[in-house]
Structure formats: structure tokens, C-alpha cells
Amino acid sequence: MSQIVLDHITKKYPDGFEAVKDMSLTIEDGEFVILVGPSGCGKSTALRMIAGLEDITDGELRIGDSVVNDKAPKDRDIAMVFQNYALYPHMTVAENMGFALKLAKVDQSEIDRKVSEAAKVLDLTQHLDRKPANLSGGQRQRVAMGRAIVRDPSAFLMDEPLSNLDAKLRVQMRTEVSRIQQRLGTTTVYVTHDQTEAMTLGDRVAVMRSGVLQQVGSPMDLYNNPKNLFVAGFIGSPAMNFMPAQIEGDTLKLPVADVRLPEELRGNLGGSAGDGRQVIAGIRPEDFEDAHQVGDHKDRGTTFTVTIELVESMGSELYAHFSAVSEHSIESEELRELAEDSGAGEVPGAGEEGEIVARLDPASKVARGKEAELWVDATKVKLFDPADGRSLTADSTAEGNGAPSASGGQSPAGRDPEREPGGRG
Amino acid sequence: MTHTPREKAFWSIAILVVILYALIPVAWITSLSLKSPDQVADGKFFSGFSFENYDQIFSENTFNAALVNSLGIAAIATLISIALASMAAYALARLNFAGKAVILSGALAVAMFPPISIVGSLFDLWRAIGLYDTWPGLILPYMTFTLPLAIYTLSAFFREIPWELEQAAQVDGATPFQAFRKVIVPLAAPGVFTAAILVFIFAWNDFLFANTLTSTTDAQTVPAALAFFSGGSRFTEPIGAISAAAVVVTIPIIIMVLIFQRRIVAGLTAGAVKG
Ligand SMILES: Nc1ncnc2c1ncn2[C@@H]1O[C@H](COP(=O)(O)OP(=O)(O)O)[C@@H](O)[C@H]1O
Ligand SMILES: [Mg+2]
Numbered sequence: 001m002s003q004i005v006l007d008h009i010t011k012k013y014p015d016g017f018e019a020v021k022d023m024s025l026t027i028e029d030g031e032f033v034i035l036v037g038p039s040g041c042g043k044s045t046a047l048r049m050i051a052g053l054e055d056i057t058d059g060e061l062r063i064g065d066s067v068v069n070d071k072a073p074k075d076r077d078i079a080m081v082f083q084n085y086a087l088y089p090h091m092t093v094a095e096n097m098g099f100a101l102k103l104a105k106v107d108q109s110e111i112d113r114k115v116s117e118a119a120k121v122l123d124l125t126q127h128l129d130r131k132p133a134n135l136s137g138g139q140r141q142r143v144a145m146g147r148a149i150v151r152d153p154s155a156f157l158m159d160e161p162l163s164n165l166d167a168k169l170r171v172q173m174r175t176e177v178s179r180i181q182q183r184l185g186t187t188t189v190y191v192t193h194d195q196t197e198a199m200t201l202g203d204r205v206a207v208m209r210s211g212v213l214q215q216v217g218s219p220m221d222l223y224n225n226p227k228n229l230f231v232a233g234f235i236g237s238p239a240m241n242f243m244p245a246q247i248e249g250d251t252l253k254l255p256v257a258d259v260r261l262p263e264e265l266r267g268n269l270g271g272s273a274g275d276g277r278q279v280i281a282g283i284r285p286e287d288f289e290d291a292h293q294v295g296d297h298k299d300r301g302t303t304f305t306v307t308i309e310l311v312e313s314m315g316s317e318l319y320a321h322f323s324a325v326s327e328h329s330i331e332s333e334e335l336r337e338l339a340e341d342s343g344a345g346e347v348p349g350a351g352e353e354g355e356i357v358a359r360l361d362p363a364s365k366v367a368r369g370k371e372a373e374l375w376v377d378a379t380k381v382k383l384f385d386p387a388d389g390r391s392l393t394a395d396s397t398a399e400g401n402g403a404p405s406a407s408g409g410q411s412p413a414g415r416d417p418e419r420e421p422g423g424r425g
Numbered sequence: 426m427t428h429t430p431r432e433k434a435f436w437s438i439a440i441l442v443v444i445l446y447a448l449i450p451v452a453w454i455t456s457l458s459l460k461s462p463d464q465v466a467d468g469k470f471f472s473g474f475s476f477e478n479y480d481q482i483f484s485e486n487t488f489n490a491a492l493v494n495s496l497g498i499a500a501i502a503t504l505i506s507i508a509l510a511s512m513a514a515y516a517l518a519r520l521n522f523a524g525k526a527v528i529l530s531g532a533l534a535v536a537m538f539p540p541i542s543i544v545g546s547l548f549d550l551w552r553a554i555g556l557y558d559t560w561p562g563l564i565l566p567y568m569t570f571t572l573p574l575a576i577y578t579l580s581a582f583f584r585e586i587p588w589e590l591e592q593a594a595q596v597d598g599a600t601p602f603q604a605f606r607k608v609i610v611p612l613a614a615p616g617v618f619t620a621a622i623l624v625f626i627f628a629w630n631d632f633l634f635a636n637t638l639t640s641t642t643d644a645q646t647v648p649a650a651l652a653f654f655s656g657g658s659r660f661t662e663p664i665g666a667i668s669a670a671a672v673v674v675t676i677p678i679i680i681m682v683l684i685f686q687r688r689i690v691a692g693l694t695a696g697a698v699k700g
Contacts, residue, residue, distance in 0.1 A: 053592050073595040086593035090611045099607075100597035147597070 037208035079148035229389035257304035288358030491650035514579030582616030
């Protein structure tokens with residue numbers, strides 16, 4: 001078990017493409033860190049540099065106390081789970097799992113013991129003598145996990161280990177991965193493009209875009225205090241609604257309604273300088289409510305009337321879609337790109353209709369084609385600078401890029417570092 | 426895929442017809458080889474066992490020497506050809522370098538070149554430089570004509586190997602050489618054996634080069650030696666002997682295919698990766 005430190009790491013591929021740009025991140029001993037971002041943003045490249053499968057162009061990588069930039073993968077004591085599992089097809093499940101130990105010249109009896117122990121944890125005991133070709137996708141995935149855990153390495157690296165499974169199995173294995181990591185307490189870096197996985201699994205989540213680390217923080221921190229438009233749009237499902245807005249005095253003019261800016265938001269905007277300013281407003285679907293169902297906190301927000309275009313009922317919740325015509329227009333190339341990258345809908349221009357999704361209580365009576373009174377929580381509205389997508393409302397005291405927060409105890413704390421990994425517990 | 430009984434019956438009959446069509450001549454030759462000289466022309470499919478013909482060919486020095494030549498020349502040509510082709514195919518499958526396409530199409534061009542058009546000049550050349558009627562004199566053209574085929578087969582095969590396994594092995598603690606030796610070689614083996622069999626069969630069966638570039642038991646291979654077979658006396662057709670020899674030369678091929686069949690397990694790489 002070790003701390004992993006990426007110190008201003010840059011990766012430039014031979015064709016000149018810069019896949020990872022000046023990335024700094026510290027992964028504490030025993031921590032479970034998720035590297036998340038859209039496809040092609042450089043997550044795998046970063047992970048492969050940690051594994052030693054990719055040269056580091058610039059910067060320093062430390063595992064434990066030593067700089068490992070020039071160490072071969074075999075000398076880094078890390079185990080990796082590949083996206084497509086990369087099982088050895090000519091070996092049985094047991095041989096696959098014991099391969100690393102065999103290379104390390106561990107006694108065969110000791111190998112057998114560790115393999116059968118890991119097989120028990122992963123429910124693979126009756127498959128130990130089978131070849132990977134005869135296993136189901138979920139079983140192969142577990143063999144890949146098993147190959148990593150029998151070694152008791154100082155860190156696990158996982159590159160989208162669940163992305164090849166079907167949806168149901170994925171959720172099941174997600175719990176499994178989390179359980180195993182907690183039990184072993186091994187430092188883990190987990191790459192995924194799925195924000196749900198990122199939010200549910202990690203102690204901390206690092207969001208990447210185009211090779212640049214955008215924000216690092218606990219899942220709740222990213223959700224509540226996204227540092228920019230990209231993180232705001234990427235984290236959360238359904239995605240945050242973006243709309244152009246204008247600040248006039250203490251009022252924020254949204255396409256759907258005028259809302260009073262809460263005191264603390266105005267403070268962050270820098271007082272008078274904000275007057276008449278064009279901004280992008282971001283509202284999460286869950287920050288809307290059916291006006292009839294708002295409790296005693298109704299004065300925190302504003303009520304408005306819209307025509308509901310579509311209602312999707314999920315049983316436990318209800319998504320109401322409606323559109324709003326923007327009076328203002330915002331021109332920003334950067335912004336369009338950001339919105340596209342984050343998977344959030346585009347910010348509509350002037351006169352264009354923008355679709356907005358609201359998540360309501362299933363008891364709500366809204367119906368398709370009917371007018372409905374909705375309420376929006378003004379204290380939860382996020383504002384972004386149209387010029388660069390920077391958040392104007394993010395809590396400036398939130399943790400910064402890269403370096404683990406002062407309150408970094410949130411991660412490995414509460415776990416017993418002395419516990420024998422792999423031991424029965 | 427499910428088949429109706431009618432479909433199954435159709436395919437069974439079709440396969441049977443094809444097998445019969447292919448095997449009847451073989452059975453006929455075998456039957457001829459087991460007849461005594463006076464029975465050869467009786468037109469019957471079976472007229473008793475007689476090992477006279479086999480006794481005769483094995484008692485002739487020509488045939489025994491030819492067998493040794495055939496085995497030696499085909500084996501050496503196969504070894505060298507596969508060794509070279511493996512390296513070339515590895516480079517073609519794994520590396521990106523200028524002129525890759527040229528090399529592949531060059532190999533293809535050699536494969537399409539008709540051997541008959543060079544055999545005449547080879548004859549003159551070999552006599553001039555002393556390769557005529559020697560083992561290297563046959564091994565060289567066999568390599569030339571089998572290398573393209575081997576390179577093609579092997580590079581297609583190598584491209585299918587999930588090379589990520591090499592990295593998985595390295596992360597598991599293997600040196601690059603161990604990763605190659607313990608993971609890549611076992612996976613590449615079936616492809617190598619397939620190519621080796623193809624090369625061996627080409628060399629073993631060749632008649633054109635063997636007939637043109639050899640003249641004595643020094644290097645004459647079985648197909649060439651067969652052409653010079655004579656009967657028991659001047660006036661008997663050596664049909665029985667030729668048949669016996671034909672059966673004998675088929676046996677090594679059958680043995681080889683049977684041995685390597687287990688190693689050419691189709692889809693050995695299945696299961697390494699999803700999909
Ligand atoms: N060997 C390579 N040579 C050049 N560019 C590469 C190479 N491998 C990956 N890239 C590029 O680097 C970027 C990041 O790749 P990757 O780290 O695999 O992304 P992901 O976040 O999807 O895992 C991609 O745009 C990809 O095209
Ligand atoms: Mg990737």
C-alpha cells in the first residue's frame with residue numbers, strides 16, 4: 001500500500017498529440033480515487049502512465065517514496081484490471097490468477113492457497129479449472145479482478161473494468177468492487193466515463209476533460225460546488241439544465257422566471273460589478289418542484305407557470321420536460337464546446353427554445369400538454385461566466401485542484417490500515 | 426443455429442458425397458498397391474493382400490534415398506522458412522514502418538509468380554554454381570516460394586493476437602522476454618504450426634523443382650524418384666510399385682496433420698477479451 005503522487009505529469013504521444021496536460025494529483029494510501037471524463041479525455045493514458053505501460057513525457061510520478069518514472073511495470077508493484085480483461089486464454093482461471101505469483105517464484109502451495117482464497121471471495125471456486133473462453137462476461141470480469149487481488153499489490157489500477165458488462169451486472173459488480181476495495185483497503189485508481197460509477201464508488205473523484213484535470217473532490221463536493229460549466233454538466237443525472245440569464249440588481253432574469261438572488265450568491269459575484277451582466281445559469285432537475293408540494297421553504301425560491309411537454313414517470317420520481325424561450329443570447333465558442341463535451345444540452349441562443357427537465361415528486365399532478373405551476377430553488381442556482389465557463393457561484397473555500405484537501409481525512413479515515421489484506425474478515 | 430431433420434439429412438448426404446469423391450482415388454491407389462503384378466490389370470477393387478510391391482520399393486536404394494531426401498529437404502525448408510516468416514510477420518503485424526505495404530505486395534507478387542517460368546534458368550544457374558543435385562539447391566527455391574505464403578498466414582494470425590496480454594503480463598511482473606515466452610508464444614503456436622504444415626506440404630509434394638534440379642540419389646526427392654521407377658522386368662508396367670510409393674509418401678503428411686491437429690485448435694485466443 002502506498003501513496004501515489006502525480007506531479008505535473010504530461011503525456012505527449014509520438015504523433016505530437018498531448019493526451020494529458022500538466023496533471024497533478026495525490027492519491028492517498030488506501031484511498032479509492034475515480035478518474036472520470038468523456039471518452040478520449042486521457043484517463044486511460046494517465047492510468048497507463050501510473051502502470052508504467054506508457055512513458056511519461058514530463059513531470060514526476062512517485063509511488064510510495066520513490067520516483068518510478070523509469071521503472072518497468074513489473075517493478076512498480078501495481079495490479080491492473082484492463083477494460084477488456086486481457087485474460088490469458090491458454091491458462092485456466094486458477095493459472096490466470098496465480099500467474100503473477102508464479103512469476104514471483106512463490107511456492108505452489110502458497111499460490112494455491114491464495115488463489116482459492118480469492119476465488120472464494122469472488123465466487124469463482126467451481127470455475128478454477130475452466131478456460132476463460134468458457135466463462136460468461138461477468139465471470140471473466142471477476143477473474144480479472146481476482147488476478148489483481150491475489151497479488152496483494154500496493155495499488156490497484158482499473159480501466160473501465162465494468163464497461164463491458166450489461167447494465168444489471170454492472171450495478172451488481174459495482175457494489176462488489178466497492179466491497180472488495182473496502183475490505184482490502186488497497187490504494188485504488190479507477191477509470192470510468194460513467195459519472196454514476198464515479199459518484200457511487202469513490203472516496204474522491206477527479207474529473208478530466210481534454211487531458212486537463214478539471215476538479216478533484218468528494219462526490220458531494222463536485223455535485224454541490226462544480227468549479228466550471230463542464231463539471232456541472234458532467235456530474236449529475238439527468239444533467240444540469242443550462243440557460244442564458246441576466247443579472248439586474250438583486251434579480252436574476254431566467255428564461256422561465258425572474259428569481260431573487262440570494263445574499264450569498266450576490267456576494268460571490270462581486271456586488272455591483274454584476275449589474276446587467278450576462279451569465280449562464282445552471283439548475284439541476286432536482287432543484288425544481290411542483291409548486292403545490294413545496295413545503296415551508298417556499299420563500300427560498302420562485303414560482304412560475306409553464307406548459308409541460310412530456311412527462312416521464314420512473315415510479316419513484318417523475319421527469320417533466322418543458323421549454324423556455326430565451327430573451328438573451330450568449331455567443332461563446334468555448335461554451336458550446338464545453339456543453340457538448342459535458343453531454344449537457346446546448347445553451348440556447350436568443351429566441352431559441354431550450355428544453356428544461358425538472359424532477360418532481362411522483363405525487364405531482366403535472367400532465368402532458370397542461371399548464372403547471374413549478375417552483376425553483378433560487379439558493380441552488382449556479383451561475384457561470386459565459387467567457388470561460390468558470391463558476392461564479394462555487395464556494396471558493398472548496399478544495400482546489402490536485403492536492404488532497406486539508407480535510408482529506410474523508411477518505412481512508414475510518415478504515416483500519418493494519419488489517420491484513422486478503423485476510424478473512 | 427438449429428436445423429430441421431430434413432436439413433440435417435441434406436447436409437449429411439452432401440458431405441458424404443464430397444468425402445467419397447475425394448477418397449475414391451486414394452482407395453483405388455491403395456488397392457492397386459496391394460495387388461500382385463498379375464492382378465494389377467484385373468479391374469477389381471479388391472483381390473487379396475500382397476505386400477510384394479512394398480517389398481520391392483523398399484529394397485530399392487533409389488526409393489529409400491529419396492525418402493530421406495524428401496524428409497530432410499522438406500524439414501529444413503520448413504524450419505528456415507517459418508523462422509524467417511515469423512520474424513517478418515511479427516514486424517508486419519506489430520510495427521508501423523515505411524514500406525510495409527510494399528513488402529506485403531512484394532511477397533504476394535512472388536507467390537503469384539509461376540515457378541515454371543524460372544525453373545529453366547535456375548537449372549543453368551545451379552549447374553554453374555554447383556547447387557545442381559544438392560539439398561540446398563532444392564531448399565532455396567522451396568523457401569522462396571513458401572515464404573510469401575507463410576508470411577501472409579502468420580501476419581494474419583499475429584494480427585489476431587490480443588497484444589494487450591503482453592502488457593497484462595508485464596504488469597503481473599513479467600520481463601518483456603517472459604511476457605513473450607509465456608503468453609505470446611503459446612498463443613502464436615497454432616498459427617506457426619498451421620503455416621509450418623502448409624510449407625512442409627508444398628516442399629514435400631513439389632515435383633517441378635525436384636524433377637528439374639536433381640538427377641541422382643544425392644538429392645532426388647520421392648515425387649521425382651517415382652517418375653524413374655521401373656517395373657520388375659523391362660516389359661512390366663511399374664503400376665503396383667508406383668502405387669505403393671504413392672501410399673508411402675502420403676503417410677508422413679497424414680501423421681503430421683494428426684500430430685499438429687490438436688495444436689491447431691481454432692479459436693484458441695477466444696476468451697481473452699470480450700467480443
Ligand atoms: N498511441 C497513441 N498515439 C497517439 N494518440 C493516442 C494514442 N493513444 C491514445 N491517443 C489519444 O489520446 C487521447 C486520450 O486517449 P485515452 O487516454 O485512451 O482516452 P480515454 O479517456 O478514453 O481513456 C485520445 O484522443 C487518443 O486518440
Ligand atoms: Mg480509455
